[in-house]
Amino acid sequence: xxxxxxxxxxxxxxxxxxxxxxxxxxxxxxxxxxxxxxxxxxxxxxxxxxxxxxxxxxxxxxxxxxxxxxxxxxxxxxxxxxxxxxxxxxxxxxxxxxxxxxxxxxxxxxxxxxxxxxxxxxxxxxxxxxxxxxxxxxxxxxxxxxxxxxxxxxxxxxxxxxxxxxxxxxxxxxxxxxxxxxxxxxxxxxxxxxxxxxxxxxxxxxxxxxxxxxxxxxxxxxxxxxxxxxxxxxxxxxxxxxxxxxxxxxxxxxxxxxxxxxxxxxxxxxxxxx
Amino acid sequence: xxxxxxxxxxxxxxxxxxxxxxxxxxxxxxxxxxxxxxxxxxxxxxxxxxxxxxxxxxxxxxxxxxxxxxxxxxxxxxxxxxxxxxxxxxxxxxxxxxxxxxxxxxxxxxxxxxxxxxxxxxxxxxxxxxxxxxxxxxxxxxxxxxxxxxxxxxxxxxxxxxxxxxxxxxxxxxxxxxxxxxxxxxxxxxxxxxxxxxxxxxxxxxxxxxxxxxxxxxxxxxxxxxxxxxxxxxxxxxxxxxxxxxxxxxxxxxxxxxxxxxxxxxxxxxxxxx
Numbered sequence: 001x002x003x004x005x006x007x008x009x010x011x012x013x014x015x016x017x018x019x020x021x022x023x024x025x026x027x028x029x030x031x032x033x034x035x036x037x038x039x040x041x042x043x044x045x046x047x048x049x050x051x052x053x054x055x056x057x058x059x060x061x062x063x064x065x066x067x068x069x070x071x072x073x074x075x076x077x078x079x080x081x082x083x084x085x086x087x088x089x090x091x092x093x094x095x096x097x098x099x100x101x102x103x104x105x106x107x108x109x110x111x112x113x114x115x116x117x118x119x120x121x122x123x124x125x126x127x128x129x130x131x132x133x134x135x136x137x138x139x140x141x142x143x144x145x146x147x148x149x150x151x152x153x154x155x156x157x158x159x160x161x162x163x164x165x166x167x168x169x170x171x172x173x174x175x176x177x178x179x180x181x182x183x184x185x186x187x188x189x190x191x192x193x194x195x196x197x198x199x200x201x202x203x204x205x206x207x208x209x210x211x212x213x214x215x216x217x218x219x220x221x222x223x224x225x226x227x228x229x230x231x232x233x234x235x236x237x238x239x240x241x242x243x244x245x246x247x248x249x250x251x252x253x254x255x256x257x258x259x260x261x262x263x264x265x266x267x268x269x270x271x272x273x274x
Numbered sequence: 275x276x277x278x279x280x281x282x283x284x285x286x287x288x289x290x291x292x293x294x295x296x297x298x299x300x301x302x303x304x305x306x307x308x309x310x311x312x313x314x315x316x317x318x319x320x321x322x323x324x325x326x327x328x329x330x331x332x333x334x335x336x337x338x339x340x341x342x343x344x345x346x347x348x349x350x351x352x353x354x355x356x357x358x359x360x361x362x363x364x365x366x367x368x369x370x371x372x373x374x375x376x377x378x379x380x381x382x383x384x385x386x387x388x389x390x391x392x393x394x395x396x397x398x399x400x401x402x403x404x405x406x407x408x409x410x411x412x413x414x415x416x417x418x419x420x421x422x423x424x425x426x427x428x429x430x431x432x433x434x435x436x437x438x439x440x441x442x443x444x445x446x447x448x449x450x451x452x453x454x455x456x457x458x459x460x461x462x463x464x465x466x467x468x469x470x471x472x473x474x475x476x477x478x479x480x481x482x483x484x485x486x487x488x489x490x491x492x493x494x495x496x497x498x499x500x501x502x503x504x505x506x507x508x509x510x511x512x513x514x515x516x517x518x519x520x521x522x523x524x525x526x527x528x529x530x531x532x533x534x535x536x537x538x539x540x541x542x543x544x545x546x547x548x
Contacts, residue, residue: 046331047321052435057320057524127528158432161326169447176443250331254401 012237013038014224015074017065020048021161021258022194023080026104027244028263029221034228038241040072042272046250049157050083051126051193058128062088063095064274070099072245075237078220079103082193083126086134100227100234107219108190109138115212116146116188122181122207123150125192126157135192149184153177153193160195161258171202178206190214198262247272286511287312288498289348291339294322295435295532296468297354300378301518302537303495308502312515314346316546320524323431324357325400325467332402336362337369338548344373346519349511352494353377356467357400360408374501374508381493382464383412389486390420390462396455396481397424399466400431409466423458427451427467434469435532445476452480464488472536521546 014030016023020043027041042065044050050058062084066077077099079085079092085103093101112121123135129152136148155173164170181189189211191197197215204213228235248255251271259267288304290297294317301315316339318324324332336358340351351373353359353366359377367375386395397409403426410422429447438444455463463485465471471489478487502509522529525545533541 046327048326052322052526052528053320053524054526154436155429155432155438158429162428164429169443169450172446173443250327252326252328254326 011038011073011239012075013040013073013239014076014078015040015042015066015069015072016078016080017042017044017062017069017084018081018194019043019050019061019083020045021255021262022157024259024262025194025197025217026078026080026220029217030224031263033221034225036240038239039244040069040074041244041246042068042274043246043248043255044274045248045252045255049126050081051128051154051157053128055087055128055132058084059088059091062092066092066096068247068272068274070096072247076100076224076234077102078224080194080217080220082216083128086129086132102220102224102227104194104216104220105134105192106138107223108192108214108216109135109142111214111219112139112188112190113142113146115214118185118187119143119145120147120149120184120186120188122184122186122189122211123148123192124153124156124177124181124189124196127152127154129192135190147184149181149186151177151181153196156193156199157195160198161254163258163261165198166201170199171206174199174202174206178203182207186211188212188214191216246270249274285312285347285513286349287314287347287513288350288352289314289316289340289343289346290352290354291316291318291336291343291358292355292468293317293324293335293357294319295529295536296431298533298536299468299471299491300352300354300494303491304498305537307495308499310514312513313518314343314348315518315520316342316548317520317522317529318548319522319526319529323400324355325402325428325431327402329361329402329406332358333362333365336366340366340370342521342546342548344370346521349373350498350508351375352498354468354491354494356490357402360403360406376494376498376501378468378490378494379408379466380412381497382466382488382490383409383416385488385493386413386462386464387416387420389488392459392461393417393419394421394423394458394460394462396458396460396463396485397422397466398427398430398451398455398463398470399424401426401428403466409464421458423455423460425451425455427470430473431467431469434472435528437532437535439472440475444473445480448473448476448480452477456481460485462486462488465490520544523548
């Protein structure tokens, strides 16, 4: 069971969770756009990836991850995992009605709706995210004229985790996945997985230079920024500082190595039971 | 908690577990070499893959997986996962001293020792398996003259699960992983992951036609066959039949689809809590 740390009871911070390392792209955006706030991150590396698992299992894991972050002093939660956002964020909001919960799907949908001119939007993500049909539903609910073209790209996550960000193999796989979307003449592509922003330099040329890439990490941090500006009573309770803490459910050397590479700073990682 | 099914108390069968679908290659070998015995399979799809996780976590999961199979009537266990075999089989044998437990590492090591002529043996597997150094240790303990060359191939598992068994992308990635081993002039290659036998048609040409591929699924079933021939008091208690049962910790449509494709028969999959 999670142990509540008494020292932390009066500290209130922004909590971020993901199935593993992918949500670190949201941390990176936080450090860029909102560098003053102290963060607590949880990566569920013992059960990663979520993208191939069922809705029921993903909801269970997301609730456990949120409970862990709350036990560590989080007062605002960012679900930095598209799979958990797509399948579990409604349940999380019901389960934790007093906690502001941000997820990465709706901010990306809004950006895509604002960006598209020809009303042809592509979405890429894991099997679970694409299979949920959530992006398509939200896009069409907001604008029934939008045509949505989706493609699961399950190898992108292991390629990113392997660090093969610009390899010829990665380029070939990207071409294979993206070619059908290119034929559909989309003008906007939602990167529906927090790992994918790291592949932008490969994705952009394969989908075409004129296609706008919507990065959900960037989009959700924009929403959090707006929320904090409008809700000063929440904002002023948040701890400012740089003592960001990183927890994982399974300790492997790769998490720390990837985190330091992506964030460009030293990262101390601790193991947590959820 | 696992519920003991009273009907099963008097049935004794062969239990097989893996982190997910990979162990189905062992099921396939069982159906080929020992088709008379009834099997119960458990794939830990809620927590797959094991290959990127720590030793401590893998031991915990392997014990839970074994307990589940015992609750279903298994009286003989095959650890059909190289990662769990490499990191957890000693602990399993201590924890369950009265159950014959077979693992996939030692049978493959024995085959490789018998096959190599030039004493240059390659091993491929997940990060966890290669990082454990177990294959190298066992090969050298048995013959200190053997030179061992290892390479982690972490993308092979997602490629197999994606069904990309003969794609040009898979061929390129195989070439990249295997080229350093080819330069070492190995004459024997241990496929140290139960997914890899499905990539034999890609691996063989990339490593060289004259290199002997050691398939751990084939090797472990050979050991079980030998054990049953020598231990008739165990053999005669085992149920014969074709009502093989398949359980997973997370229900997704992909497990059943892959199982039917690999095994070439109809497969009914049930969800189990471990």
